[in-house]
Amino acid sequence: MTAEMFPKEKTIDLRKKHIGPSCKVFFSHDPIKIVRAKGQYMYDENGVRYLDCINNVAHVGHSHPMVVKAGAEQMELLNTNSRFLHDNLVQYAQRLQATLPEKLSVCYFVNSGSEANDLALRLAWEYTGHKDVITLDNAYHGHVSSLINISPYKFHQLANAEQSKSVHVALSPDLYRGNYRQDHPDPATAYADDVNNLIQKAHEKGHKVAAFIAESLQSCGGQVIPPAGYFQKVAQHVHQAGGLFIADEVQVGFGRVGTHFWAFQLQGEDFVPDIVTMGKPIGNGHPMSCVVTTREVAEAFKNSGMEYFNTFGGNPVSCAIGLAVLDVIEKEDLQGNALRVGGYLMRLLEQQKEKHPLVGDIRGRGLFVGAELVRDRVKLTPATAEAQDIIYKLKEQHILLSADGPHRNVLKFKPPMCFSEEDADMVVEKIDQILTDIEKALGLQMPSTVHTENGSHKRNRMGCSQPDVEVSPHLQDRSGEGEKLCVPRRTHY
Template identity: 50%
Template sequence: MRHHYTPESIHQLAADHFGVVPAEVKPLAGEVDLNYRITDAESHRYTLKISAPGADRSAIDFEAAIMQHLAAKELPFQTPTPIGEIVELPEGRLLRLQSWVSGRMLDELNPRTKSLRHEWGRTAGRLSAALSDFSHPATPTVYKWNPASSSDYRHLAKFLSEEERELANFFWDRFERDALPKIKDLRYGINYQDAHEQNLLVDDEGHISGVIDFGDAMYAPTVCELAVTCAYAGMHLPDPLGGMAEVVRGYQEVFPLEEEEISVLFDLIIGRLLLTVATAAENLHREPENAYLQVSAAPAWALLRKLRTVPPELARVLFGGSVSPLKFTKPPHSIVALAGKQLMTMDLSVGSLDLGNNANFEDLGRFTTHIRRMLEDNDADFGIGGYGEVRPIYTTDAYAQEGNYGPRWRTTHLGLDVWGPAGTPVYAPFDGVVHSVAIDPNPGTYGPTIILEHEVNGQRFYTLYGHLSEDSLDKFGSRSTTGQVQAGDEIARFGADYENGGWPPHLHFQVMTDMLGYVGDFPGVAFPEEAETWLNICPDPLAFFNLSPYPFRFANSPIDSRGAKGSALLQKRKNQLGYGLSVSYAHPLHIVRGSKQYLYDTSGRRYLDTVNNVAHVGHEHPKVVEAIQRQAAVLNTNSRYLHENILAFAEELTATMPPGLSVVHFVNSGSEANELALRMCENWSGTRNMLAVEVGYHGNTGRTIDVSDYKFNGKGGQGAPPQTTVLPMPDVFRGLHQGSATPGKDYAAYAARAIVEAEGEGKKYGGFICESIMSCGGQIPLPKGYLKEVYASVRAHGGLCISDEVQVGVGRVGAHWWGFEGQGVVPDIVTIGKPLGNGHPLGAVVCTPEVAANFANGMEYFNTFGGNPVSCAAGRAVLDVVRSEGLMEHAHETGSYLKTLLHQLAEQHPLIGDVRGEGLFLGFELVRPTPAPAAAPHSLHRGGYHSAVKEAKYLKERMRELGFLMSTDGPDENVIKIKPPMCFDRKNADQLVGYLDRVFQEDKMRR
């Protein structure tokens, strides 16, 4: 039974023996010692420790010495230092006082990022380096938490369940066989050996700021320091080995490991976990009431179960272990007879223009046709390539896995592909034996596969042959491991698609220096963050084809694991492009492919795009791509010639509008559309004076900036020009009429007053321009009746009304084709841009015949590229896809579903002050209550709230790290906007909100 001192007795002990008079005494957790935090009247803090009865005085002296030694080192973190002398208490207890180390436990930190795990490893490395010159006569050499002594505690398996005992014995058997014989020859030293989450402290920025509790320090193999650290750092992770590898890299930067240490590290990590679970089981038997003694048991068991499937050799290489390169002369025989054949480089990389649209490979049948066409178009007998290639083929949902940093995919190809006719013979390159044969009948797999084992010049390695014909396995006995082969023996043939896993006929050839325990199979692709390791295990197999000198070059470069290419592009961009051009995110993305609601970077990582409303019907929609390609191959010229496309497109576009909006002027962008609309207003009224709405954005031309409060009152702006009157943004959440029963009329009254005041000064307004849902304003839906009231006032005094549909049109709002329809109005002019061409530069101005007639005053409006046949083909395809795929109805249904999920999320996280929008044009605003009074619209304090700007920025950046592209809007950039491609679906909504919930629980969102 543990003795618990009263606060009064602790108060007395501190005062009597150390002269510290506590104002507060707080008990702390501990396995052996009784620990208390003492705070005096001047807020100085200390740690008071009382040892268990019969404590070893020499062990306490050792702890004090190690802390004093570390205090003399220049470390980037704090460690406690002893204060005063050690005091002997009754029952053989020892009393001591230490300086307090400030910070909170790493255990409380959320999230644990890649940089944190890296710093965790560096901290352990610094401890190893700092203790390398420390010695003490009382240094313990035997202690139960030493991973190197794991098997000494195998007798504790009697406290485990049958399933637990089987798992533990599996690891202990391997430890005693593979690791134990090497331990005696490792480097030894004094280790801290307890760098877990409750002994490491972090500061407000999440950096490790302190190390406490030196009760486990001992003389042991130096690598045990890292093993203990990894054992804890790997817990609670989908990919524990990847997390441990990050810790190891940090450690090695400070304190490099020797090769033998790396070879036993994985088993030592498991050894520490075995000590954790076995000791916990014993403690549960002896002290069932002490919850602290069980704190690590459940996660340790979960981690052990995951690590059972990890090949130790893979862990060794991921931890930085060396891989011996294959050294031999060229093979006696080529694997495929390619001499004299017409060959081509087959580029299937993520950014490949040859591979083209995702539709070419997402269906394996179409992929077969595409590969055949590539060969035919190049008059090639065979295509060859793929080693180290980052491919998008494996980035569908079927291949997705949960990683430590969001969804991830194996995208880096580890073999070399030879594409050619089914039935092509395959030959053994060297003498060897059959390691294994297998058939995986599932689509997208290797299909029939042979793996050979070779030994050349004392080196053993393996060769894999995938996508074979089924009869290729007959001579070796299907699913057997028998048979010898000679160099030049025909061992197999290319399989047809119906038998080779569904792929176009080809050979997947791969070389492995270690089989890592696999039989009949071996990974053919790797996660990009592990690609360097896997490519070391699987060296370049091109030499096995006896093609030197090679008659071709590979177009794709090996994976850029350190982002050097992206950094170079960023610097080049800064030097060569306009200096006012920004990039998204603190760590810019190098995007090379898009499809549907996804974008792909150079590593093949797929990002869910929730902000790109330009790709209205989906990135690179095949129908739009095909329409552009077909028309571009025939004709692209200006609109002064007769052509069916421009008329058909105009007819189809106006068919989506209310009657009366029937004349179309085609342009190239939303900015051009609004520029033209403003000219129409001037022509109609004789004045450039316009009414515009606060934080509105209408384009980047001179006139459109003049009516864009977002620009002229933003950074670098000069304020409103004389011809523009700004109306308050009709924000019912935080605006001037928050809580009003009739906000539409209240906000519309500003326009009526402005018009009357202008007339009193002898001027008038030519028109009013407004988005039907305000985008840059923060996804602000207009209050009911707002446009009807404003339009009436403007028209009554001779002005025109422009509805800017650049962001929200073409069915995005779900209930209607155009956002203005939700307000029950018909504008005089409608401007359209971004969504109309699905990324192709295309815009339109649709107006009434009266406005068109007035504008046609003799000065021709001609736009060289506006309405060209290719652009019109793109626009027609977009309208067709919206109709044929029911995307407007889809936007309504999916948007309503997502909006419901966001409202539920807001109930859990008060940081979300408002959820708003229509269809797939949504937003949620992040705010914190503030006592500040309502202030000017552009103030961070509005409507009783403080804009949570830092939190919005953090959310955007974190979601990008997790694989979700989001962005901010609003006058304070505290509104998260959601306006994805219209094919965004319910599954995407569930996943998005699930990850949002995860980030909202992180420290920087909860403070």
């Protein structure tokens, strides 16, 4: 198989002709053709190397030889459905279970994060007999119709968006830009109380809540790290209402957060969700995913009388690949690497914050990191065009980064887990240069520091005058998965 079959222009033409126009490419004005990839690097048709800071799916590194070998060997032997007994299936379930709190013991293997979240809803509906779902603002949970309904990130894109009456949108527990911020005495309780209010309002209308669903760390929502203790309090309210807690680990699971294997574990030892959904990194790109729940929920689902069968889910090839991914994470200590390199990256970015007025907030855990850009550190005016410009200029320098969040102003790091300190140095150095150029053009300077009452420091609003920064029309494209890199029309500076 040759690496390139058509010249790039022909590829683009065929794509326009035969691929749904709703399916966008990165950098639509000058898309990238990638023909091979290894580790944290991707290569275009001319052999140019790109540093990949965005592909969390290629979790253990692109085309990892152990994963490829496991998949190829099992394909050669057998690939069939889970109505036949197979050791890969049960061994993989056992291995996944071992990473989770004991009560999360029953697995359902499916093909995508969307299938996983849809099944999680079905489990919750069946177990509770309730219908309503509480989701977070800016959340994205998948592309099938049931999940568009619970994904404000998506349904806000629709011209004629109509929110389902059984879906309730809770405040995003964002400590930087949300309703309750770092200076709030107890944001975990305040945000959880908002969920409780929604439950009470639903009850007043005669509705009943089946589930609260949240990514353990909001990804498309802008790399949001909920305050510790928030999930426990939400779970209390939701359980009291007879509902279940679904932790969506599709973007953030499998050791990415460094200190723990699962991001929900950041909330504390005392928190265990009722359902966990997995996806993207689970098979290093192979289409597979999983839902894990308790025996109690699983038995209730069974007692509905409806069998669950998923043609491809849990096939021996997918399971062999999933096992290999677990092996590599362990063997190469990628969770440890995420902790070390993620910490290093955070420190580099914090230095950028000290230096550049546009950098409003640095937040992250392990190799899940966000840098939120603002034009004004008090008003938090989103620096959307500037964020997009950075992405574009990085691309010209062969670095792939994305900007996401409701204002598309959060630089979002979620690289393959083999990302190194040298990689972090390289990307932050480039960002530093680009920020310097942008700020120079805009006439921005670091504001003076003021101290707030509780001892933390705040900076004054930047006093500079802002030139009009025009947001080009394609900036309004919204990705759906936070992996969209739009090319803004060049701004005025």
